[in-house]
Amino acid sequence: MTESKEQNDGGSGNTNSGKADTPSRNWITILFYIYLHIFGLVGLYVLLAKIKWITLWYFLALVIFSYTGLTAGAHRLYAHQTFTAASQLRFFLVLAHTMAGVGPVYDWVLWHRLHHKYHNTDEDPFDHRKGFLYSHVFSNFQSTSSNVQLKNIDMRDVGSDRIVWVQQKFYWILFIVLTFLLPIYVSVEYCGESFVNSVLVIGATRVMITTHIAWLVNSALLIWGLKKGDRFPVSDNNSVFFVTQSYWPNYHYVIPWDWRNDEFGPYERGFSTFMIKMWYEMGLIEKMMTTTTKDIREILEKIAVSKVPIKEAFEQLKKKSEEDACRQKLVYYP
Numbered sequence: 001m002t003e004s005k006e007q008n009d010g011g012s013g014n015t016n017s018g019k020a021d022t023p024s025r026n027w028i029t030i031l032f033y034i035y036l037h038i039f040g041l042v043g044l045y046v047l048l049a050k051i052k053w054i055t056l057w058y059f060l061a062l063v064i065f066s067y068t069g070l071t072a073g074a075h076r077l078y079a080h081q082t083f084t085a086a087s088q089l090r091f092f093l094v095l096a097h098t099m100a101g102v103g104p105v106y107d108w109v110l111w112h113r114l115h116h117k118y119h120n121t122d123e124d125p126f127d128h129r130k131g132f133l134y135s136h137v138f139s140n141f142q143s144t145s146s147n148v149q150l151k152n153i154d155m156r157d158v159g160s161d162r163i164v165w166v167q168q169k170f171y172w173i174l175f176i177v178l179t180f181l182l183p184i185y186v187s188v189e190y191c192g193e194s195f196v197n198s199v200l201v202i203g204a205t206r207v208m209i210t211t212h213i214a215w216l217v218n219s220a221l222l223i224w225g226l227k228k229g230d231r232f233p234v235s236d237n238n239s240v241f242f243v244t245q246s247y248w249p250n251y252h253y254v255i256p257w258d259w260r261n262d263e264f265g266p267y268e269r270g271f272s273t274f275m276i277k278m279w280y281e282m283g284l285i286e287k288m289m290t291t292t293t294k295d296i297r298e299i300l301e302k303i304a305v306s307k308v309p310i311k312e313a314f315e316q317l318k319k320k321s322e323e324d325a326c327r328q329k330l331v332y333y334p
C-alpha cells in the first residue's frame with residue numbers, strides 16, 4: 001500500500017539533473033505498516049498454532065498467487081518488459097498484484113525504474129550503500145511528491161496499459177475488496193475459519209508477507225548478491241537456512257531485460273520462471289527477451305580491448321538481443 005501519485009507521462013528529457021530533495025515521509029503509509037506488522041505478527045502465531053489445514057493451504061495459495069503478480073508481473077513484465085503478454089495474462093498478473101496489497105503496479109514500476117536508473121548513486125531511492133534495513137524497509141516510506149527525479153522516468157509504456165490504468169484509477173476500492181474483504185470472506189465462508197483468525201492470518205499476515213516480497217525485489221541484492229571482493233562460488237559462512245549468494249542478482253543490474261533471471265538468485269530456475277515458460281506454452285506470451293553467454297562474452301571482450309564505454313556496450317548487446325528476438329519471433333530455450 002503506497003500513496004497514489006500524479007500521472008507521469010514519461011519523456012526521457014532530463015529536466016532535473018540535480019540531487020533529489022531530502023525525501024519526506026508518508027506518515028499514513030508508515031502508520032499502516034506499523035499496524036500491519038503488529039496484527040501480522042499476531043496472525044503468524046495464529047497461523048502456526050490455531051488455524052485449520054485448509055486455511056493454511058488457502059493462505060499459501062494466495063501468497064504464491066501474489067508472488068507471481070509481484071515478480072513475473074510488476075517486475076519482469078512491467079518494469080523491465082522482459083516479455084510481452086496477452087491481455088488475459090496481463091489481467092491475471094495485475095489481479096495477483098492487487099491482492100498483494102502493495103500499491104498500484106504503476107507506482108511500483110516507477111520507483112523500481114528510478115532505482116535501476118540511479119543505482120548506487122545519491123538519487124537511488126533504495127540506496128544499497130545505506131544498508132539492508134534502509135533499502136528494505138525505510139526507503140519504502142518516501143513520498144513521491146518530494147522526489148524530483150521521478151519525473152525523469154519514462155513510463156509511457158506502462159501508462160498506456162489499460163489494465164494498469166484501471167487498477168490505478170480504482171486502486172483504493174480494489175485494495176479494500178480484493179486485498180482484504182474477498183480473501184477474508186472466502187476463508188470464513190468456504191474454509192470454515194473463524195472471522196478473527198481469518199482477519200489476522202488471511203488479512204494481516206498474508207499482506208505482511210507479500211509486502212516483504214515486494215520490498216525484497218529492491219533489496220535482494222544485499223542478501224543474495226555478491227559483495228565487493230567476493231568471488232564465485234561464494235563462501236556461505238554467514239548464510240542462514242537457504243540463503244546462499246549468487247551473481248545473478250548482480251547480473252540483473254547489468255542486464256535487467258533478461259526474462260530468465262530470477263529476482264532472488266537463480267537463473268533459468270525459480271517459480272516465476274517456470275510460470276513464464278508455461279504461459280509461453282499456453283500461447284499467452286509472444287516475445288521473450290534474453291541473451292546468450294557467447295554474446296555477453298563477446299561484449300565483455302569488446303569492453304576489455306577497446307575503449308567502448310560499458311553502458312554503450314550493453315546497449316549494443318540489448319539491441320542485438322532485440323534483433324534476435326525479432327528474427328526468431330522470440331528467443332526461447334525450452
Ligand SMILES: [Zn+2]
Pocket residue numbers: 075079080112116252256
Ligand atoms: Zn529490476
